[in-house]
Amino acid sequence: xxxxxxxxxxxxxxxxxxxxxxxxxxxxxxxxxxxxxxxxxxxxxxxxxxxxxxxxxxxxxxxxxxxxxxxxxxxxxxxxxxxxxxxxxxxxxxxxxxxxxxxxxxxxxxxxxxxxxxxxxxxxxxxxxxxxxxxxxxxxxxxxxxxxxxx
Numbered sequence: 441x442x443x444x445x446x447x448x449x450x451x452x453x454x455x456x457x458x459x460x461x462x463x464x465x466x467x468x469x470x471x472x473x474x475x476x477x478x479x480x481x482x483x484x485x486x487x488x489x490x491x492x493x494x495x496x497x498x499x500x501x502x503x504x505x506x507x508x509x510x511x512x513x514x515x516x517x518x519x520x521x522x523x524x525x526x527x528x529x530x531x532x533x534x535x536x537x538x539x540x541x542x543x544x545x546x547x548x549x550x551x552x553x554x555x556x557x558x559x560x561x562x563x564x565x566x567x568x569x570x571x572x573x574x575x576x577x578x579x580x581x582x583x584x585x586x587x588x589x590x591x
Contacts, residue, residue: 504585 473479489498541548 470479473482537548537551
């Protein structure tokens with residue numbers, strides 16, 4: 441069976457224009473899909489994406505994400521990752537809490553109750569302000585990028 445790269449290279453002239461992305465995706469698919477029939481189906485889907493121009497759309501979206509992540513502006517490159525780090529800490533704290541629950545369930549209940557009380561103590565207006573600010577920030581970033589104002 442020919443590799444995905446061979447199939448794509450001989451498929452159409454559009455795939456040659458997209459080049460690098462198709463080659464990388466083809467190599468990845470060759471390594472992760474051992475079944476020849478599944479490999480051929482993946483090659484067909486990749487070829488369809490190239491022909492419809494959807495692959496170029498994904499390439500542009502990915503380049504925007506990479507450019508934003510490499511930005512020297514701390515607010516641009518760190519806002520979403522910082523929020524995700526908070527969520528990661530919350531999820532990872534569930535592991536020791538689960539172990540602690542096996543030995544001291546009353547302590548875990550007290551910690552959970554304390555966290556619930558702490559979050560309930562934050563005024564509703566502050567949640568609304570955070571939500572409006574976050575939505576406004578992301579909305580303006582999208583508008584700026586759409587208009588070509590921001591890079």
